[in-house]
Amino acid sequence: AGHLDPARDEPCDLLIALHACDTATDDALALGLRAGARLLVVAPCCQHELRPALEAPSGLAPVWRHGIFRERHAEFATDALRALLLEWAGYATQVAEFTGAEHTAKNLLLSGVRQRPSGDAGKAAAVREFAAAYGIRTQALARHLGFDLAAHPAPPQ
Numbered sequence: 001a002g003h004l005d006p007a008r009d010e011p012c013d014l015l016i017a018l019h020a021c022d023t024a025t026d027d028a029l030a031l032g033l034r035a036g037a038r039l040l041v042v043a044p045c046c047q048h049e050l051r052p053a054l055e056a057p058s059g060l061a062p063v064w065r066h067g068i069f070r071e072r073h074a075e076f077a078t079d080a081l082r083a084l085l086l087e088w089a090g091y092a093t094q095v096a097e098f099t100g101a102e103h104t105a106k107n108l109l110l111s112g113v114r115q116r117p118s119g120d121a122g123k124a125a126a127v128r129e130f131a132a133a134y135g136i137r138t139q140a141l142a143r144h145l146g147f148d149l150a151a152h153p154a155p156p157q
Contacts, residue, residue, distance in 0.1 A: 012037050019045040019106060023140035029082065030144035033089055040091065040112040043098060047078035055135025077134045079108060084130055085141050086112040088123040 015032030017025060025044040032040045051074035056064035063069050083093045091112030098109035124147075131139070131149040142149050 011035055014039045015041070017042040019043055021046040022048045026082070026140035026144060029086070029141055033145070036114075038114045040086065040110075042110050043106065044079055044082070044108060044110060045106045047075045049140055050074050050078050050081075050134075050136060053135065053137070057133050073134070077130075077136065078139070079110060081127070081130060081136065081139055082141055083110055083112075084123070084127045085139075085145060085147060086110075088120060088127050088147065089118040089145060090114055090116045090120075 012032065012035040015028060015035070015037040017028035020028050020042065022045075025042050028042060029040060051070060054070065054074055054077060057073075060069075060073075079095065083095055086093050089112075092115045093110065093112045096109050096111075097107045099107045101107060127142075127147065128149060131137075131142075137149055139149065141147075
């Protein structure tokens, strides 16, 4: 495993990242966004960043002590937040399974097609509402985008 070199940013039409571990998926997405990719396709893996900081959404506190529930919520929250951030950045997103669970449990495919400029206020509000529900205050892709997950709107990139 290595790191993406931001000095190597070059224009591209398509970004693909397969099982980029933890925040490497966010690094890859940010690279594609900076490069102006029309199509982003990622298969995230190992969503560890948010798990320690997640707060139990309303009604889930009684089961939040079970590690497996926290882990699965961390996976969901991480990838859902990525999809919402891509939508704010001007991409139409889709989330699907790319192979059966019998082959790999990490079978989620997140794709985005650039359709409009970034910075839609309604999309920003949706991102912040979702983040607030899980107590998410910071996240790698949001940091790359300069998107403040708190209540103050971030300027479009």
